[in-house]
Amino acid sequence: MFSRLRGDFPILDVRVGESPLSYLDSGATSQKPQCVIDTFVEYFGQRNAAVHRGAHSLAVEATDAFENGRIAAAGLVGGTPEQVCWTKNATEALNIVALGMDRASHGFGGEEAERFALVPGDSIVVTEMEHHANLVPWQQLAASTGAQLRWLPVTASGELDLTDLDTIVDETTKVLAFTHVSNVLGTINPVDRLVEQARAVGAYVVLDACQSVPHMPVDFVDLDVDFAAFSAHKALGPTGLGALWGKSELLDALPPVLTGGSMITTVTMEETEFMPAPQRFEAGTQPVAEVAAFATAIGYLAEVGLDNVFEHEKELARVLLDGIADIPGIRVLGDAADRIGTVAFDVDGVHAHDVGQYLDSQGIAVRVGHHCAQPLHRRFGVTASTRASTYLYNNVEDCTRFLTALAEVRPFFGVAGEGE
Amino acid sequence: MFSRLRGDFPILDVRVGESPLSYLDSGATSQKPQCVIDTFVEYFGQRNAAVHRGAHSLAVEATDAFENGRIAAAGLVGGTPEQVCWTKNATEALNIVALGMDRASHGFGGEEAERFALVPGDSIVVTEMEHHANLVPWQQLAASTGAQLRWLPVTASGELDLTDLDTIVDETTKVLAFTHVSNVLGTINPVDRLVEQARAVGAYVVLDACQSVPHMPVDFVDLDVDFAAFSAHKALGPTGLGALWGKSELLDALPPVLTGGSMITTVTMEETEFMPAPQRFEAGTQPVAEVAAFATAIGYLAEVGLDNVFEHEKELARVLLDGIADIPGIRVLGDAADRIGTVAFDVDGVHAHDVGQYLDSQGIAVRVGHHCAQPLHRRFGVTASTRASTYLYNNVEDCTRFLTALAEVRPFFGVAGEGE
């Protein structure tokens, strides 16, 4: 199956200079199958219109496409369609929660929203392996409310250090926000253990599911989180679309951040009443074509099966890790047993930017830099790393081509030591 | 020229039941020429990657596509590319300004941002003809800071009533936010006069340019506004994309609202420094394919010429207004001389929803409801209206088909009076 589906992705036929393309940067953004691209052609060519507001036939069709996307997304991550609020990306989704709590802390949202208010003495807990998208908004919330920002440290093996979990997540904790899977290390975090501690102290759980939803079966209801965020573009879907998932009771109580059209019931010059979720968080014209295209992507993923995707990528991770172990002078960041096909590493004597450049000259696309996780890199004593990340369209040949090129890097830059 | 370019829009060939489509709902969202659709196919098929962060070739090409979009947008509305910040829609753009001021009022953004801080005693001025997107965020800002919300009323002819301009926009006024063109009435507002008064009292000017940028030549530098917002989807571009334009000095000082990756310089666990505009306002993965497609749309508009578009639509407006005047029982909302091809009206005895349904049965797509402008409708004593709005692909035949069907509406619902 996995060898056949490569043909569905037109970009894999692109050549980089004289080399074929091995795209190992799906952790940043995924490539799109033809059917997802076709949805844009079909939507804009056949049924484009503004949704929710029209009696005319195109508007009805566009609304159907939009709402069917919500149904598809609920099928992907669990819960009901009303629990899925569309955003521009996962970053906006995480901000909606943090900024909604900020507004609740400043008296917005009435009695309903008081449960989200933070005061000095409260704490917010994140982890040292967060993407900036799940760190900076919480820093801002702490600054705005006087709450304290705390974090769970990361071990040398790239796992969350839970030694002091009970004292870090304590009775003062109102929010525990963490990533399901590290976008740098590939580590899968123990959601159950963290949710259990959050429940014990009555904290809300916010899950950054950007790197899990595309790569493994995920059900937010089973995981029992309160809010979760993910992006369409990392899961075969288009750019310009992400989602906030939440428990309905909480979504309906959280004050909206972006306000305007299509999220209100009554507006006078003086005041406004807001609709319940999901519309509450969907002010203005929505990414309708993008939702339609994402629905197609979800259908594609369902056909392949996310359990199969998970297994496939685990095999590729093995190939990558075993191969890298044979190349002198490469240090992989983290070695958690529970992981997806994402591997970040440091090449002794060669800066990540130069590593990436060399690999690119062989048609191998990897990511270099801090991957929006500066604190995590600091934890590992580097400012930047090189990251290879797989997806369902990658194969062993991509990995082998990557490993062959990687072995040439240090010799090329003249830093291969004696006897290497 | 205008008759030829219809062929560029595949959706215009769609049939509604047995009728051809006359799409008169471009005020809500515009249709897309084939070249814009093709850009999606080309981008996702040939050069999709995450921008700004990669050394690999696809990432470089994607970054080029993304940044060229900014150059194109600056070409469309004036100023430099750095003055264009991408958003999900115009609503987000307006919220960024209002919420940025909210954050400045709560001590964020340091000394730089103090200029944006509002206190009780300050005032914010909007107008009675605003779209909810340019009203609700300002209500929220007033509620959050204790500033007073004031508004310029609308005359019976659907124009801004400037009689008391000097007392409404006075020394207390920190922000004057208004729409360039009414999305209901089609009225073009006198930007010069309003900017002049704002300058006289030292207020910032925020222009909602959603309905002007697609339909006429607009230059924000010439208009001398401080901030402006518009949407790609109303200007032949894709869904999921809008823009905030601003004076660089102000953009760089305004505290960002959405925070996360790609908008920071340095992040530690404790604190974060933000980049200048435009990145400052572009947290997380951006709508890259959408920007590429919008660049294509802008090129298309430039080829046609926005002055030609403006003239073409004014002619269609004439046909619509003259035709409606001949149909008994129809009251057009507003009759400003300075207008675009947008006409809203009330049908005596028939609710807008029913009017729209009847027109749809003849293949004519119009919008019904309050068009996200409840206060304006209240001003005209109705809760809903029917709106026909034109764009460059409409022709006189669309107008005639619309007029013929409209004349049948009251007879169909049995409300045509004696002798009509």
Next chain:
Amino acid sequence: MSTQMQQLYQQVILDQSRARTGNEALQRDAATGPHGYSHQVNPTCGDEIELETELLDDGHIAVRWSGDGCSISMASASVLSELAADATAEQMLEIESAFHELMHSRGTMEADEGILGDAAAFSGVSKFPARIKCALLSWMAFKDALNQAQAAREEKHHA
């Protein structure tokens, strides 16, 4: 004229949208029997309805409403009021549930005239997703208001 339009705007609907049975001044707390009130808005088009129910001694329900909306929503409120005049609370809830199901059938269901009476005329609406809310608006208000009226009666009993 398309047949879909004729199915949508059946004569019953056009007539009832003008008749507006039950469209009269609300009594609110001046009502003597156990009563309930509901205000429903359709945010997409601005249609709204205020509706009150009063439980009468003879087991019937008085319905009074005032509203602003399209012919579908006005006709629906009118038909509802007519039906209420001849039905018990249980029967009305049965009609409500049948009507709800019919509206969400996307044109795949036969309307059961035995249960629905004149409300069967709305079966064409189910093919127009954007109009379903119009037809249901008064019924949502009714269900809400009836709930309150019944709760008020319970309270009286226990008082």
Next chain:
Amino acid sequence: MSTQMQQLYQQVILDQSRARTGNEALQRDAATGPHGYSHQVNPTCGDEIELETELLDDGHIAVRWSGDGCSISMASASVLSELAADATAEQMLEIESAFHELMHSRGTMEADEGILGDAAAFSGVSKFPARIKCALLSWMAFKDALNQAQAAREEKHHA
């Protein structure tokens, strides 16, 4: 190996990235001559440089820097420091401007070795948009720091 890669990573660059001329402890306010300091960060990759300039009595400029970054950025700082040892402030600004132009030429310009010296070796970088910032980082810091040093000297004169 593609020729583009060979053009990018010329031997001069690989050598200079290891040589790191000028990479030494900053003196900051312990410096005796008029001096300036700049800290530049490339947010996309985390590369950074701290660089200081000190105006010497013989008309030359001492450059000291410390940084962390890719071979292009380190080599660029190193070449800059070497060039500074033999040039006046005016000459350095001329080089800076020629270098800036070369970097933004997208491979369409011949590097003028007469002006640029070893910095001409970076001409291949201009074909790699993502790397231009790497090559310019130290030069941005230099220009900023030199400005400050010159301002400091002005002040001294007038004091």
